[in-house]
Amino acid sequence: MAKLTSNTSGNFRTYGIQKSEFKRRRSRTSLYRIVALLVFLVVCGAVVWGIKRYLDRRGAISDETLKPISDTDTAALTFADERALEDNAETTAAIREYRGLENDDSGNPFDLQEFERQRLKQQRILYDEALQAFKDRKFDKSRTILRDMLVPMDPSDSLYDQAANLLGRASMNIYESGNDPETNVDYTVKSGDTLSKIALDYNTSVSAIQKANGMTTTRLNIGQKLKIPRSVWSIEIRRADNKLFLKTNNKLFKIYNVYPGSAISQSFSGTFRIFSKQKDPVWRVDGQTYQPGSAGNIIGSRWMALKGTGASANAAGTAIHGTNRAGIPDTSPGAPGYFRMSNDDVKELYELVPCETVVEIK
Numbered sequence: 001m002a003k004l005t006s007n008t009s010g011n012f013r014t015y016g017i018q019k020s021e022f023k024r025r026r027s028r029t030s031l032y033r034i035v036a037l038l039v040f041l042v043v044c045g046a047v048v049w050g051i052k053r054y055l056d057r058r059g060a061i062s063d064e065t066l067k068p069i070s071d072t073d074t075a076a077l078t079f080a081d082e083r084a085l086e087d088n089a090e091t092t093a094a095i096r097e098y099r100g101l102e103n104d105d106s107g108n109p110f111d112l113q114e115f116e117r118q119r120l121k122q123q124r125i126l127y128d129e130a131l132q133a134f135k136d137r138k139f140d141k142s143r144t145i146l147r148d149m150l151v152p153m154d155p156s157d158s159l160y161d162q163a164a165n166l167l168g169r170a171s172m173n174i175y176e177s178g179n180d181p182e183t184n185v186d187y188t189v190k191s192g193d194t195l196s197k198i199a200l201d202y203n204t205s206v207s208a209i210q211k212a213n214g215m216t217t218t219r220l221n222i223g224q225k226l227k228i229p230r231s232v233w234s235i236e237i238r239r240a241d242n243k244l245f246l247k248t249n250n251k252l253f254k255i256y257n258v259y260p261g262s263a264i265s266q267s268f269s270g271t272f273r274i275f276s277k278q279k280d281p282v283w284r285v286d287g288q289t290y291q292p293g294s295a296g297n298i299i300g301s302r303w304m305a306l307k308g309t310g311a312s313a314n315a316a317g318t319a320i321h322g323t324n325r326a327g328i329p330d331t332s333p334g335a336p337g338y339f340r341m342s343n344d345d346v347k348e349l350y351e352l353v354p355c356e357t358v359v360e361i362k
Contacts, residue, residue, distance in 0.1 A: 123159050143170040147252050155241040168254040178212040178227035189224040202230045207351040235359040239266055256345045261334040270312030272359040278303040298335055300324055300343055302350045306359055322346040
């Protein structure tokens with residue numbers, strides 16, 4: 001290190017360093033100190049600002065929790081959250097807090113009729129929005145709204161059947177357009193391809209590919225571009241209200257009515273799979289054989305046999321079938337031990353779902 005000394009007159013004597021160089025170094029050191037001080041002050045200011053902002057937000061949240069929710073805000077609450085609250089003493093208090101409907105000065109209890117009125121009002125708002133989107137041919141938007149609306153609804157609600165019907169129409173419009181972003185993939189036909197081979201590879205059906213591409217024949221050309229509806233279909237049959245929920249990739253696609261046969265009890269449940277499908281089936285019962293279309297063939301034009309799987313492997317087999325009745329609406333029960341659908345519904349379902357589709361009966 002260079003050595004620096006000073007005499008009584010203030011003159012510097014250096015060894016290895018000039019006086020001008022010493023001044024430059026001392027000036028640089030002072031600059032560093034000033035910069036460090038400025039950085040320190042900025043950091044301190046940021047910390048103080050952050051603490052003040054945190055305290056202000058805490059105070060704002062506390063003030064907000066004390067304010068009742070307005071009618072406008074109540075109407076904007078999500079339908080799913082409202083529907084999830086059950087009618088009992090414990091959740092009544094939660095509903096009061098959630099919707100800001102406090103007891104008045106006279107001590108009147110929470111008004112459940114008002115809650116029900118608001119719930120039905122919200123259903124109407126959602127349905128009207130979905131209907132307008134459908135009329136505007138915004139089928140994907142309509143489908144999204146209806147899914148959110150229907151999942152928590154009770155089938156006894158006045159708008160349930162209308163919403164379910166509209167969901168099915170929106171879903172089928174999207175599906176048959178070949179442009180469903182949730183399911184469809186692009187495919188280019190190669191040498192040796194057939195529709196049945198492609199359907200098997202993508203776990204779909206020939207008719208589903210034809211619908212998605214507006215095809216009337218099974219003929220393919222090398223290089224032809226196809227939309228493949230690659231969906232993981234699943235079915236849930238709910239015995240409590242006799243509804244069949246068709247889902248694709250675990251999202252609600254369509255809701256159908258089903259009518260169980262006399263041998264199916266309310267306790268009948270389990271996990272099944274579609275292990276065979278048949279068009280225009282023959283019906284055999286009590287040693288008698290009834291040909292397709294005959295008066296005695298009560299299973300109609302489509303048959304999908306279900307076999308238990310997993311924990312339900314030893315459960316009695318059942319099936320989904322159509323009808324030979326033309327009544328509108330036809331609410332007659334299915335064949336003993338089986339589930340009946342209307343002919344139009346069962347034909348549509350038959351074309352959509354392939355064998356091995358999981359069917360959960362609850």
